Structures are given as structure tokens and as C-alpha cells.
Amino acid sequence: MTLTALNDRRKTLPLPARTVSDDYGREYCGKAHHIRLFPAIIREKETVQPETLIDSQQASCYFHPKFAATTVCAISGRFICDLCTTEWEGESVSLTALQEMHTRGGTLKLETERVLWDSIALVLAFLFITGPVALMLVAWFWRKGPTSLVRRSRIRYVIAGCVGAIDTVLLARLFF
Numbered sequence: 001m002t003l004t005a006l007n008d009r010r011k012t013l014p015l016p017a018r019t020v021s022d023d024y025g026r027e028y029c030g031k032a033h034h035i036r037l038f039p040a041i042i043r044e045k046e047t048v049q050p051e052t053l054i055d056s057q058q059a060s061c062y063f064h065p066k067f068a069a070t071t072v073c074a075i076s077g078r079f080i081c082d083l084c085t086t087e088w089e090g091e092s093v094s095l096t097a098l099q100e101m102h103t104r105g106g107t108l109k110l111e112t113e114r115v116l117w118d119s120i121a122l123v124l125a126f127l128f129i130t131g132p133v134a135l136m137l138v139a140w141f142w143r144k145g146p147t148s149l150v151r152r153s154r155i156r157y158v159i160a161g162c163v164g165a166i167d168t169v170l171l172a173r174l175f176f
Helices: 003-012 095-104 117-125 131-141 155-175
Strands: 020-024 033-036 085-088 091-094
Touching: 085 095, 091 095, 117 131, 117 155, 131 155
Parallel strands: none
Antiparallel strands: 020 033, 085 091
16 A cells, blocks of 8 residues: 555544444454544534724733734733733743743743832932942942843942942941
8 A cells, every 4th residue: 555545544534423423443454443532623613703893992812913812911011912822831922932931942931020220229229238248239239130120220320339339338338
């Protein structure tokens, strides 16, 4: 039997109605086979019909502006419609976010809070005695990553470093 004949035969075999079948293929090849299928294979496919926007007060999908948003992506935080939604680890996410996560090589979660080490260093620098601690925080967290969830510069680190250095010099002169 050639490979094309085998492929043609596979195309004509219908899927069984149950997930477990003991006599699959008996009428096609003369021998019964025991198979187990994932339920998703025989489940009826539902076609997703997105809702169109009714008024301008409704949120629209990030990827399809003419369709109403039905959920928020758990990875990117974007509003998405039913066409863009898929389940991943029990959460609704967009297919684009999953693809971006795959290309970056890891799991990305929507970050909702962050420790602002630049603000902590700035406060410690102005407490005089804790100036050296502020210098250590500036040195440790300067290159660790973004300072805030919203975009802001590293000027707080610069100010904390300068004031912390002055505090350290004054403390050294005071005690030595």
C-alpha cells in the first residue's frame, strides 16, 4: 500500500460518536482497533459571533475596533472581543499576548504593584543618619529595572545618591 493510498483511506474514516471505541475501523480495514479520543475532537465546534458596537459609550476591542469588548486580557490588560479571547491557565487572554509571551520566552503576568525603591532611597537620604543606606539602595537598584508602573525618569535615584553622599561625608566627619 502506498503512502498516498494510506492518506486517502485516513481521510475517509469518520470520527466515532464516543470518546472510547473498541471496534473502530472494522468496516474499513477488516480489523477492530481500540481508540481513545480527546473530547475536544468530537465536540461540536461553536462559531463565535462578536457583538458589534451599539453606542460610543461601549468599550471596543483593541484589535477589532468595530466589535464590543467582552473581557480584559489577563496578560496585557487590553480590552478584547470574543474573537480574540482564549483560555490560558484559567484566565481569559488574547492570542496576541500569548504569542508575545511565547516569543519572549517566559510567562508574563499583568503587574499591578511594584516597590518604588527610588522613593524609598530618596526618603532615607533626607533622614541624615540613613544616608549611607540610601547610597546602598541607589547602588543596588539603579540597574534593576523600571522604577514605576508609569514611566518616570531616574532623577529620584540621582537626588537620593547626591544627598546620601553628602549625608555620608557629614556623618564621617562628625564621628571621625
